[in-house]
Amino acid sequence: MSCARRAGPVRPLIFAGGLLGAFYAYWLTHGTAAAEQPKVLATPVHDVIDRAPLQTAVFAGGCFWGTQGIFQHVTGIVSTKAGYAGGTAETATYELTETGTTQHAEAVQIVYDSRKITYGKLLQVFFSVAHDPTQLNKQGSDVGTQYRSAIFPQTPDQAKVAKSYIEQLDADKSFQSKIVTTIEPGKAFFAAEAFHQDYLVHNPTQPYVAFVEQPKVDALNKLFPKLWKDQPLLTTDNRG
Template structure:
């Protein structure tokens, strides 16, 4: 079952009242699904200048929303990674045949947040890393869990952290997140950017993604910021 795309918002509206009622009855559903996990034993060294992390964990709306509320993140952009430039298009990616995953490019200040902390939030509240080629109601390889590494240090941290969490058995099932090199990241269409903030009452967002931000606020209070860092307002220098 694919998530409600923009082409299907009329269907979404038709079931909107039911979805919002369900959300109101269980507003902490995703927060309950979030897992409190230990920080990484191996982390990247702090460095000067803005750094980049690219991750994929289901629908990019929710992942982007979580990191837009994370202190130290100067920009979080929804987009595509894992495929070619010619197929970095929402309609094509949605077929599941392009190799792309819906991804988020995170620009962050390593003096304020580490790469390891970003992965801790990613594994804890942003998605479920034990689901293979799906997240919640969304299925297909475009919704896979993945970390696209920019350098050897990121790969070392990601591999070590996955091994650490699996050894600690913090999840009931093994982590299926794939770690591989980032070839390129392609920003998604403008209507996908800042989607959680712009459409907080859209049923998919209200039921699946707002609770992720609530879980961030609860579990990572020291890393949470109330005002999101939006793509429309971001000023990033490398």
């Protein structure tokens, strides 16, 4: 079941804190094994040296609502967009991507100011708090290749640094299991429908958001306080 299938009408979390709320949270966040919890991972040994201020990164790590919501609070980000990467323009819709047959992953395009934050730091945030990179073709109860952990490098240098960082984390045994994140260069990004943009900001009491995605944003604030900015950058604020 996908994140959007759980959207429904926005309503207060009348069962939050109760037994039903606890069960709902457990059901959403557990697959066949407990997910890795957010934690501060090592800084990448190697990083991209960008020659121009504005650069683009594209990451996929489960439901794009949460991934976008996290990076909207990171200092140095110029714009974010939820969307699809890995497939073709013809299949870049939610309805088709949800089938798991399009090669698309729910992804987020991030334009960042390289004078304020580096690609390596974005990778550190992505692997530390945005998702569990050891879950193959799933995140919690979101199952399918559309929820895979993937990096879509925009330059050869990004691809090299991403590969090096994954090797670094595996060598350090940063997770209990091996990282399964794929590196997929040469794949275009397509923006998702307006409904999916800024979803965490517009739907804070939606149960899936409150129990699954918002805790990741809270983890960013706790684990990376120097990167945190209180006001999320909305797509309507985007300059990129």
